[in-house]
Amino acid sequence: MVKAVFFDRDGVVNEVIDRGENFFVGEKKVRFTAPHHHSEFRFKSGIKEVLEAVGKLGYLRILVTNQPDIAYGKLPQEQHERIMAEVKNLSFDDIFICFHRRNDGCLCKKPLPGMLLDAAKKWNIHLPSSYMIGDTDNDLLAARAAGVRSVIVSDGRNDHLEPDSRIQDLLSILEIIN
Numbered sequence: 181m182v183k184a185v186f187f188d189r190d191g192v193v194n195e196v197i198d199r200g201e202n203f204f205v206g207e208k209k210v211r212f213t214a215p216h217h218h219s220e221f222r223f224k225s226g227i228k229e230v231l232e233a234v235g236k237l238g239y240l241r242i243l244v245t246n247q248p249d250i251a252y253g254k255l256p257q258e259q260h261e262r263i264m265a266e267v268k269n270l271s272f273d274d275i276f277i278c279f280h281r282r283n284d285g286c287l288c289k290k291p292l293p294g295m296l297l298d299a300a301k302k303w304n305i306h307l308p309s310s311y312m313i314g315d316t317d318n319d320l321l322a323a324r325a326a327g328v329r330s331v332i333v334s335d336g337r338n339d340h341l342e343p344d345s346r347i348q349d350l351l352s353i354l355e356i357i358n
């Protein structure tokens with residue numbers, strides 16, 4: 181079996197976008213969102229180096245991301261594809277995307293662990309020796325449900341979460357996994 185580090189996208193790979201106090205996605209008020217246009221997309225500092233280092237440590241690097249904003253009409257398909265073309269330039273071994281909305285009843289949308297479990301089956305991943313790095317409760321809950329160790333990147337909005345490990349910047353992940 182192999183071990184893996186699962187990465188959330190928005191808030192881990194790239195910066196989230198602050199939409200202010202009055203922004204709604206699918207009738208729910210949401211302040212911080214994914215980039216909705218390629219021009220908004222910015223990699224977070226250190227992500228490229230972290231992915232390369234994690235690979236050298238013998239872990240698969242797997243992106244697991246919810247992207248419902250296409251279905252909600254906020255993110256044009258072609259902008260999503262331009263953004264993902266940037267992400268695919270990084271050294272991920274595999275990418276899992278859930279495009280469903282909150283009430284679609286899928287099994288893949290975090291906080292459900294479907295994407296992690298599908299990846300585990302596909303790659304023969306040993307989940308207890310794997311990690312999930314995220315920035316929200318959805319990432320933490322998906323990690324717990326899949327039985328992987330949870331890591332939260334602090335952003336000033338997630339201090340209430342209680343992951344297995346907390347890091348202040350991406351490069352610090354290298355002090356946790358080894």
Ligand SMILES: [Mg+2]
Nearest residue numbers: 188190191315
């Ligand atoms: Mg996120």
